């Protein structure tokens with residue numbers, strides 16, 4: 001092979017390697033944690049929520065700060081109420097569990113966002129609020 005061609009070939013290789021590494025470096029970084037965009041429904045029978053309870057829950061939620069982080073059918077800071085309803089069956093055990101979570105606050109079930117604690121709310125009232133949220137099951 002003539003010298004000129006060899007040099008051309010080598011330069012070509014170097015340029016190619018340089019572009020390749022540059023290309024790798026400019027690729028977007030992988031997200032450390034991908035958000036959960038699916039709902040894993042917990043299986044189990046659901047009890048009906050009495051209309052009067054749901055109405056009362058709706059009013060209580062209106063008087064609290066829930067809507068600053070939650071929307072009915074869209075994810076906001078917290079999960080959409082309808083998504084919460086899709087996930088949990090309606091029964092006393094889950095109503096109690098979720099009511100305690102609202103009072104204590106926390107994170108981890110839906111991602112990294114944190115729900116502030118609500119120690120000022122009475123457990124019985126929060127249970128009514130949760131019943132209203134779970135009644136949005138379709």
Ligand code: HEC
Pocket residue numbers: 061064065066067068069070077078079084098101102106107108109110111112113114115116118129130133
């Ligand atoms: C500061 C924002 C914020 C406020 C205010 C707030 N939430 Fe939340 N809520 C969240 C976040 C964030 C989550 C998800 C927590 C998780 O991933 O464990 C959540 C989750 C929930 C859940 C589901 C919990 C679970 O473990 O699946 C319920 C039910 C709920 N909220 C009800 C309420 C009610 C009722 C109120 C009003 C009294 C309220 N939230 C006020 C941010 C908030």
